[in-house]
Amino acid sequence: MTPPRTSPRPAPRPSADTLLRRMADVLDEARQDLASGGAVPPASLLPGLQRLVPCDCASFSELDIPTRRALNSQESDDEEDDYDMDAYWRWRHQHLQCVQVCRTHDIPETTQMADFLSARELRHLPIYTEFLAPHPTIASIALPTAPNRTRVFQFFRTGARPFGEREMLTLRLMAPHVYDLYKQAERRRRPPVRLTHRQLDVLRCVSRGLSTPQIAEQLSVSPSTVRKHLENTFERLGVSSRTAAVARVFPEPESL
Numbered sequence: 001m002t003p004p005r006t007s008p009r010p011a012p013r014p015s016a017d018t019l020l021r022r023m024a025d026v027l028d029e030a031r032q033d034l035a036s037g038g039a040v041p042p043a044s045l046l047p048g049l050q051r052l053v054p055c056d057c058a059s060f061s062e063l064d065i066p067t068r069r070a071l072n073s074q075e076s077d078d079e080e081d082d083y084d085m086d087a088y089w090r091w092r093h094q095h096l097q098c099v100q101v102c103r104t105h106d107i108p109e110t111t112q113m114a115d116f117l118s119a120r121e122l123r124h125l126p127i128y129t130e131f132l133a134p135h136p137t138i139a140s141i142a143l144p145t146a147p148n149r150t151r152v153f154q155f156f157r158t159g160a161r162p163f164g165e166r167e168m169l170t171l172r173l174m175a176p177h178v179y180d181l182y183k184q185a186e187r188r189r190r191p192p193v194r195l196t197h198r199q200l201d202v203l204r205c206v207s208r209g210l211s212t213p214q215i216a217e218q219l220s221v222s223p224s225t226v227r228k229h230l231e232n233t234f235e236r237l238g239v240s241s242r243t244a245a246v247a248r249v250f251p252e253p254e255s256l
Contacts, residue, residue, distance in 0.1 A: 013166075022052055023174060030181050039074065040185040041178070046074050046153065049174065053139065053167045055155040065102060065148045072151075084131060091127035101142040101150050108175035112139040112163050119160035139163045141175045143182055146247045153178065193249050195233060200249070202229045207246045 014022065026048030033042035041060065050058040062072040068089055092098055096116035101109070113122060119136035122128045128136060135156035145151040155163075155171075195203070198219075205215040216223045230242070239245050 019052070019170065023170065026052060026174075027177050027181070034181060034185055034188070037188060040072065040189050041074075041182045042185055043074070045178065045181060046076055049141075049153060049171075049178070050076050050155065052170050052174065053155055053163065055139075055157050056135065058153065058155045060153050062145070062151045063149065065150070071149070087126070087130035091125070091130060094125045094127040095132075097138060097140060098150070101140065101152050102148070104144075104147055105142070106144055108144065108179045109142045110140070110168060110172045110175050111142070112168060113137060114162035119162075134158045136160055137162060139168065139171060141171055141178055143179050146250070149247075151182075193237065195236060195249065199229050199233045199236075202226055203233060203245060203249055206230070206242050207250055 026045070029048055030042040030045040033039075033044045046058055046060050058076040060072070060074040061070065063069070064071055068085075088095075097111055097113050100111060100116070113119075113136065117125075122132070122136050132138070135158055137157040137159060139155045141153040143151040143153075157163075201219055202215055205218055210218065212223050212226050215226045219226070230245075233245055234240060237245055237248050239248055
């Protein structure tokens with residue numbers, strides 16, 4: 001969620017045909033990056049999206065909300081800025097776009113700050129003065145992820161004018177393809193998970209919030225058998241908690 005700072009890069013408004021060709025070019029470039037391995041998502045995707053929807057700067061980030069950890073990040077520039085992440089976590093509840101992004105969703109969601117607050121309203125809040133300034137205008141593509149995590153592309157502008165309908169339509173059209181590219185890149189990076197059918201059954205129950213006795217009742221086994229399955233699962237995955245096991249095996253909601 002870190003807003004990098006760069007100079008504005010205005011671009012002329014393209015025709016519909018030109019825009020569609022540019023969208024296809026961005027996706028083709030990202031697929032070529034994907035074939036050569038490397039970053040998740042493909043490194044060319046963020047600057048490609050920024051070319052489609054001109055903005056001052058753009059970023060991609062993945063955050064784990066309970067632990068306040070940054071799991072992954074990319075920025076559209078190479079500048080090293082010292083951001084006050086304490087201010088972000090302190091005032092995050094005022095960033096209504098981030099609050100929306102954190103909610104569980106099964107498909108990519110495209111929003112902008114103006115859907116929640118006007119630039120005038122935002123500028124009076126500490127989340128803006130202590131963290132977001134000078135960018136009151138923010139558009140985003142939020143990708144599905146595990147509960148209490150965020151996985152989002154963001155596009156920042158210093159001006160107060162919201163992103164136009166055509167620009168938001170471009171992001172909405174790109175969103176499912178962006179998500180598909182992300183998943184392909186993630187699958188290439190992660191080694192395959194090999195668990196037994198029963199271990200997977202237990203972990204699916206865990207992902208739905210069931211306790212050990214509830215899982216035992218659901219699967220018609222004893223609680224001690226459930227605990228043994230979890231112990232073996234943790235060992236195979238190299239993790240030490242139920243939350244980490246679920247995130248490792250079911251990184252995408254549809255994999256459940």
